[in-house]
Amino acid sequence: MATLPLEAERFDVEEFLAREQAKDLLRFTTAGSVDDGKSTLIGRLLHDARGAYEDQLKQAIRGGEIDFSLLTDGLRAEREQGITIDVAYRYFATPKRKFILADTPGHEQYTRNMATGASTAQLAIILLDAARGITTQSLRHAYITSLLGIPHFVIAVNKMDLVDYDQEVFHRIRAEFAPFLTRLGVDDAYFLPLSALKGDNVVDRSKNMPWFDGHSLLTQLESVDTSPVTVHAPFRMAVQRVVRPDMNFRGYAGQIASGVVRPGDEVLAQPSGRRSRVERIVTWEGDLEVAHAPLSVTLTLRDEIDISRGDMISSGPEPVSAKALEATMVWFDNDPLDPSRHYLIKHTSQIVPARVEAVEYRVDVNTLHAESVHTLSMNEVGVVRIATARPVFFDPYRENRGTGAFVLIDRQTNATAAAGMIVAAAEGGNESAAERLARLVRAAVPPGAHLNLPAEDETAIAMLRKALQGFFRHD
Amino acid sequence: MAWEISHLRALEAESIHILREVASEFQRPVMLYSIGKDSSVMVRLAQKAFHPAPIPFPFLHVDTSYKFKEMIEFRERQAAELGVKLIVNTNRKALDDGANPLRLGTERCCGLLKTTALLDGLRAGNFDAAFGGARRDEEKSRAKERVYSFRDGLGQWDPKNQRPELWNIYNSRIEPGESIRVFPLSNWTEMDVWQYIHLEKIPIVPLYFAKEREVLVRGNSVILTEQSFMGPRDGEKLQTVKCRMRSLGCSPCTGAIRSDADTIPKIIAELVAVRNSERENRVIDHDREGSMELKKREGYF
Missing domain, CATH: 2.40.30.10 (Translation factors)
Known part of the structure; x- marks a missing residue:
């Protein structure tokens, strides 16, 4: 277990430096809300692993006790509202490893922040409340983090003290949640019962749960494999x-x-x-x-x-070169996706003019059901087809995070409007004039309205029908 | 074959990527050179990023005129050795009006001599991107700052409306008059910085090393009295104390710490033992709750 150098009897700086230089780096993210005790967990981790300094601790004392959440909620608005609204990065180290933690808010309206924190993480902690069990929020957290391609998961079943450290509760939650993770393609999920408030299984193994034969959260964070998977691509x-x-x-x-x-x-x-x-x-x-x-x-x-x-x-197999992409996107901007609008995508080191030709479907982040829609709004996730002015050179995001990711930039406001993960080159290549017309009509027609088109051009109508498929209502 | 890399090499690779992106995507980048240890690391990273070409942007130092003498000497030496163009900007008008932290209080003094001078310097050079050495581990409000931190036409930061930043893909799009502050050391900690300085043998200002200095001890503060208005008050006397600076700023507002650390390994050993964060000896951060965030919103680095 973690012994800190300052606790060692004699401190040899040269030895310390040699050990430090051998340390690697783990970037991880936590998703959860105030209710799940996320800030308390992080505060506990920073405190017990000595990532928080004493003068910062002093500022976090409320009513004689440390309020761990005050260590992480940095912005005034957050302190005033008592919520975490952005991504906060925290840094700490143990004798084995350095850590960068992206702490993100859990509510649905902050899905985009969760995606941001997850984009660089190698491990995600999904926080569940033992008393409440699996909620739609936990499913959403697991979905978003898996979407961003994080290889390692820790499922932390928190507040075990509130259910008398009952192993049945833990086993039931695990049995329910594991199949869902498998469906999302998560291979490495470590289930862990803990109490952030009491410190059970956070840094040290809990004496209150002798039935659990795994190791603590910190030990898991220290032992997970960090060698970049990208080296083998x-x-x-x-x-x-x-x-x-x-x-x-x-x-x-x-x-x-x-x-x-x-x-x-x-x-x-x-x-x-x-x-x-x-x-x-x-x-x-x-x-x-x-x-x-x-x-x-x-x-x-x-x-x-x-x-x-x-x-x-x-070198090796060629990156795909394409001007039409199918991609999963998480929408960030206040303004919804507008298929008639001009965007730019920044992919690797190039910026390319782009248009979103079609929203193939939206994923309900709570149920994972696909829904047929015309647009994406803030915090929504969907699969889209994008046409770019020049070819981009990519690998599917699932295989290569570095060459499969892009951000979508609004050309008028310069806002980072969405994050994208390339699935594949879109079939059919560039849209024809009729497809483009259909797309514009689709964007202009309010959902559910009946179309009334002139009957002159059979071909154009047929193509429009095809492109509009799924948007007609047959009453 | 093992492909793991140390945390310092991982941080270095990330910072070099950021430096190259900015130098390639902006018209007129500048490096805000503060002379401190973080700037020294940033300079080394810039040397590495563009090697074998020289660093392709100038340095800007916002000189309040209250910086330590040794800092200014070091600045001149560094600029000459690196062969970069050094721009020094000072709010002369405020100084002529007698601005100093004792008369104005630290908040107003910083506002005039640092923030205003910085914004004026950036505007005068028409710079659209400015590198700063700030790290997210320094202070809570910095923990949320982006690597590319967008500033509007007035140089203001809006913490509630920051551009999302994913992967290593940075949005460099701005309109004329707007700018980006760039923090290549965002993910470094104080410990990382010292270890890198040690590993890379990076030159730093001698004030960081402990030696016997003539100082004024006032309560818990150890003050190097370079400015006459900071001299001993009634009954106070200068004493010789072995001390060093943990972070560098203006001499009236940055205290020294008692220390025997006269080599970098000793500084690192001290850091391991020290349980207080490095900005504690800065007067300015404690003006009021969240004061750093307020300053940053107004354009302070």
Whole structure:
């Protein structure tokens, strides 16, 4: 268990530094609401693992006791309303590992914040209340976090003290929740009974639940595998910048999104489609013999080929190149998705004009049912078809978070309107004129209204009908 | 083959990615150079990001005129060694009117000499992106700040209406007059910064190292009396105390701590033992509850 260096009898700084340098980093996220005791859990974790400093603790004392939630709710509005409305990042370390925690609010109107916190996380803690059992909120948390591709889950059944540490309660919740996680494609879920308020199973194993033979939350956080899964995927690096200090040097700077690269490797440059071999991997410390995700490097190639910012350098199976994408999107903006509006997508290091051609369906985040709709509003999740002005080079998000993710930017307001996860290249490619007309009609017609079209052009009507399928009501 | 990387290499790779994105997507980026340890780390990361090319943007230092002498000497040395363009901006008018923290109080003094001078400096250079060395672990309101922190035409921050930030994809779109503050060290902690300085042998201002200094001890504060208006009051005498600065700011408002740490490993050892967060010795943060958030909304870094 965690012993802190300051508790050691003699503190040897050189030994400490050597140990520190061997530490890796785990990014994790928590989803839950005030009612689930989430802030209390985080406060307890920070306090017991010494992530909160004493002067901050002093400010969090209310009525003689530490109010752990005051350690994490940073903004004035949150303190005034007693809720967590944004993503707060917290940092702490144990002798084994460094942690970055993205603390996110749990209510449905903050689905977008949950998605934000989950986007960089390797592990998610889903918090359940033992007394209340599984709620629609827990299902929603599990869905959103799994959607963002988090590999590891901890299902923390909190407030066990309120049910007398009854193992039946824990086992019942686990039996009910596990199949749901399997359906979402979650392979690694660790179920854990705890009490954040009393400290049971948070840092140390609880004496109140001898029937539980697993380890504590902190031990789980310290032991989960952090080696980036992206290392085993094919090599991908989007070019951020062409480095050209003089006529003799031309390098391509970027952060390796996935895989491994060595001098001599054959690589493909997109969109040019030209191939070359890696000559050098240049860094400030000197050339490398091998580099891998997620390092930031500069590559030089043997051949002079035309590469600029936004281009993709890869090896192995080629990234998909497409101008029509099918993607899952989480809508962020106050203004709902408008198919007639101009958007931009930022994908890897390129910004491309784009249009959302169709909302294929919306997912009810509470029931996971697909619903036929025309648009997406704030905090809604749906599958859409997007047309881009230039090709994007991607892998499906499920296979590669780095090359499968994008954000959608509203061209008029510059707002980050949505987050997108590419499913595949959309079939059919670019829309025809008739499809475009149909899309505009669809956007203009209020839901449920009957259409009254001129009968001149049989073909256009047939195409419109096809495109409008699912939007007609047959009374 | 093992592919795990240490937390410092992971943070470094992330910061370099941010520096490159900004340098490539904005017309006129600038690095706000505060001379402190975080700036020193940011400078090293910038050297790495653009190697073998030089750092492609200028540095801007907001000089209140109350900075420690050793900080200014260090600034001049660094700029010369790096060969970057250094812009120094000072609110001369406020100083001519006699602005100092004793007369105005820290809140108004910071407002004039730091915030106003910073906004003026950014406007004068027409800078659309400004790097800052702030970290999210420093203070609660900073824990929610984005890596790309959007500022409107008046340089204001709206904490309730921040752009969502996912993965490593940053939204760089702004209108003329608007700007972005960029925090490449967002995910670093104080401990990470010191370990990186140690590992990379990064030069820092000597004030960080403990030595015997002539100081004024007033209550719990250990004050280096560089400014005449901070001199001893009736009955007070200067004493020799072995001390160092944990964070650098203006000499009247930044206290020293008693310390024997005269090497970086000793500073790290001290940090492990110290249980108070580093900004505690800053007078400004404690003006009132949430004061840092208020300052930031008005444009303070």
